[in-house]
Amino acid sequence: MNDDYYFDIKKKRPEEIYKNVLDYFSGERLENYANSKNIQRIQLKITKRAFELMQLQKKEALILDAGCGPGFASFYIKHIGYNVVAFDIIKDFLSYFDINDLNPLVADMTALPFKPNSFDGIISISALQWIYRDTKNKEMTKLFVDLILSFYKVLKFGSKAIFQFYPKNEIILEHMKNIINSNSNFKGGFIIDNPNNPKKRKIFLILEK
Numbered sequence: 561m562n563d564d565y566y567f568d569i570k571k572k573r574p575e576e577i578y579k580n581v582l583d584y585f586s587g588e589r590l591e592n593y594a595n596s597k598n599i600q601r602i603q604l605k606i607t608k609r610a611f612e613l614m615q616l617q618k619k620e621a622l623i624l625d626a627g628c629g630p631g632f633a634s635f636y637i638k639h640i641g642y643n644v645v646a647f648d649i650i651k652d653f654l655s656y657f658d659i660n661d662l663n664p665l666v667a668d669m670t671a672l673p674f675k676p677n678s679f680d681g682i683i684s685i686s687a688l689q690w691i692y693r694d695t696k697n698k699e700m701t702k703l704f705v706d707l708i709l710s711f712y713k714v715l716k717f718g719s720k721a722i723f724q725f726y727p728k729n730e731i732i733l734e735h736m737k738n739i740i741n742s743n744s745n746f747k748g749g750f751i752i753d754n755p756n757n758p759k760k761r762k763i764f765l766i767l768e769k
């Protein structure tokens with residue numbers, strides 16, 4: 561893990577204001593997110609980078625899009641020729657999918673409803689901060705442990721999970737690293753693109769089973 565960075569975001573993020581993601585993404589806000597070409601463009605760029613970090617060697621692979629929202633990442637994964645399973649905790653997001661042969665599921669990242677060793681890769685774009693953001697919150701810590709165990713179970717050996725997310729500071733990253741190391745055999749760490757540019761900074765967690 562790279563330790564040569566420092567960040568501490570002062571501005572309150574949505575997940576600090578809304579305890580439950582279902583209260584934040586609803587009604588007009590959900591519709592605006594799902595229909596925004598600008599957000600689609602940003603999420604696509606992040607997905608491409610996440611895929612680069614996955615370094616998938618296989619030509620045929622089954623990829624899980626965890627916290628898929630309206631499906632921006634799934635669309636790209638399908639487009640480049642892989643099979644995708646997509647899920648989100650918010651049912652209303654899933655009706656925006658316009659990929660015919662893709663049937664997204666309602667599911668929770670902390671309790672994945674899939675068989676062990678099912679996926680050649682997992683991608684999760686801009687969702688993890690909703691699950692773990694407060695190092696003092698025991699319930700949140702437990703959910704993050706559940707997520708790690710669940711992701712470990714459904715990944716095939718030698719496969720990777722790539723998360724892009726928005727942590728508030730590097731203390732959270734340290735806690736995450738300790739939780740992952742003490743609860744799983746995942747290898748990996750964080751990669752931070754543009755660490756010194758707050759507007760362009762993108763944080764990825766890479767976990768390999």
Ligand SMILES: C[S@@+](CC[C@H](N)C(=O)[O-])C[C@H]1O[C@@H](n2cnc3c(N)ncnc32)[C@H](O)[C@@H]1O
Nearest residue numbers: 603627628629648649650668669685686687690
């Ligand atoms: C900012 S959106 C990103 C959606 C999509 N990945 C994208 O790139 O556009 C965050 C998503 O995480 C989902 N999410 C948050 N907590 C979740 C959980 N426990 N299980 C599944 N999805 C969750 C939300 O419902 C929301 O769709």
